[in-house]
Amino acid sequence: MSGPELPPELRGAYDTPQPDPSARRSGVSTGTRVLAIVIAAAVVLAAAGAGLAAGLGLLGGSDDSRGTDAGGVTAPASPAEPEEGATDAPSEGLAPYYSQSIDWADCGDGSGNLCGTLEVPVDYADPSGDSIEVAVLKVPAPADSRVGSLVVNPGGPGAPGTSYAAAGTNVFRPQLMDAYDLVGFDPRGTGSSDPVDCVSDSELDDFLAMDPDPDTDAEAQASVDALEDFFAGCVQNSDSLVGHVTTVETARDMDVLRAALGESTLDYLGASYGTKLGATYAELFPDRVGRFVLDGAVDVALSSRELSLGQAEGFERALTAYVTDCVENASGCFLGDTVDEGLQRIADFLAETDQNPLPTQDGRTLTEGNAFYGIITPLYVSDYWYLLTQGLQSAFQGDGTTLMLLADAYASRNTDGTYADNSAEAIYAINCLDDPASEPVSAIPGEMSDFLEASPTLGQVFAWGMLGCQGVQVTASEEAPEIDGAGAAPILVVGTTRDPATPYEWAQSLADELESGVLLTRDGDGHTAYNSGNDCIDTTIEDYLIDGVVPDDGTTC
Secondary structure, eight states: OOSOOOOGGGTTOOBOOOOOTTTSOGGGOOOOEEOOOOOSSSOOOTTBEEOOOOOOOOOSOOOSOOOBOTTOOBOOOOOSSOOTTTTOOSSGGGHHHHTOOOOOEEOSSSSOOEEEEEEEESOTTOTTSOEEEEEEEEEOOOTTTOOEEEEEEOOTTTOOHHHHHHTGGGTSOHHHHHHEEEEEEOOTTSTTSSOOOOSOHHHHHHHHHSOSSOOSHHHHHHHHHHHHHHHHHHHHHSOGGGGSOOHHHHHHHHHHHHHHTTOSSEEEEEETHHHHHHHHHHHHOGGGEEEEEEESOOOTTSOHHHHHHHHHHHHHHHHHHHHHHHHHHSSSOTTOSSHHHHHHHHHHHHHHHHHSOEEOTTSOEEOHHHHHHHHHGGGGOGGGHHHHHHHHHHHHTTOOHHHHHHHHHHHTBOTTSOBSSSHHHHHHHHHHHHOOOOOOGGGHHHHHHHHHHHOTTTHHHHHHGGGTTTTOOOOOSSOOOOOOOTTOOOEEEEEEEEOSSSOHHHHHHHHHHSTTEEEEEEEEESSOOTTSSOHHHHHHHHHHHHHOOOOOTTEEO
16 A cells, blocks of 8 residues: 555554543553564554564673562572472362473574464363463573563453564563563464454454544444444354453463463563453462563553543543643644644544544545544654654645554554454453443433543543443453452562553552552653663663562652
């Protein structure tokens, strides 16, 4: 396709705010910032976000000495060899799963990475029943510097972790790659792990393009109908796993993975939704927690409404930072002379696009729903604010192509109309199985004032997202636990002060909720903190993961 192209660093990323412009509870889906990874020639971003710039610098020799913080707390080791007790199963029925080893083989793409599968039960309450294979990928560390395995998750929920690990130096700094085998897995129901399928590619196009801010009763009902059709499709097009893709079950899969890796404790780096997954693991298996970094934290104690309000405020904060940068640093900001004028211009543009969608160079039309995704995508990484500027300037002149490209990147859509993965579908299936909360159409107007207070520019979209999970046809087999991680080793919770998708306040709360939580703050813009250009953050995280040095609670970079 001719016309504007995303820069290589933004192609193939995983990102996920997830306020669905048409009818999902927006706040619950959070992902991992616009990962700067090239996964294929396709443009993908995947409802989960990551954009981590490649890090520089060399580590002066990593070893297996395990450090302590100033208070004398020792972080547990990550052994280079399997430890005794690593394969002990929680129950006799799970013993066959815990005793397995992964048959690693070259991935065959010239990368030197190793691919394999992990067998897990569909239902942990019935381990003798059906099982599925979870796709796993390992980026081996040099043998002379390896200290263990680091399991990583990019968020979403729904983003494939194998692609996250395979991104290698585009996502992780050399320090970590020299010290750890990076191990990514596609969570059950995603990527290559029996992916959930809800709608066809063309139907997904229509679903994502729907009106995020219904103006009439008919438009609101269309959103409800679309949700019901979507969730009916999840059941019709997927197998029984669609009822077993909860965060709790994926956390249990991670413990089976830990055992298969031969590690007595799990070292883990999770971003965005990956922090919820990590916190859930810490609650279920506190004695198996090794060195945990939860970056771009989700407050696991909040209701879906509170999460939606928080994310509305977070995106407003990020959008305000973008407009402020334009007003203060541009000679004649194209949005207006003041921040208020700039924000109003964007709000007006969304309203105009609702009435008059814009043409694009591939023959599609940019709807308000597409425009919303196109606007929020570059907010994940401040380095890509210029893409938002380009997109808005072109759109103001009547061409929606650039914003559509950004919306496509958000949803993992390829230029040929296919989707690179199922992340845009899995996020709904997982979130609505975790928490099927929703509000009826009649309740949304009563929510509007609170959402507009949190986000005058985008609040209406987030309010309508409270329609949530209407039509979901499956229920979770296991209730999500309350989380405090009692008994776990120190867990490093990282927050960024102007994070759009996982507001900083969530990191503060999660660090308080986890009994062993240690808060690390990045003062900056964008979603997640590691490898985003802040050497203090990177060094602190790496010192913790590699050498076990636990920073002081409340450290700010």
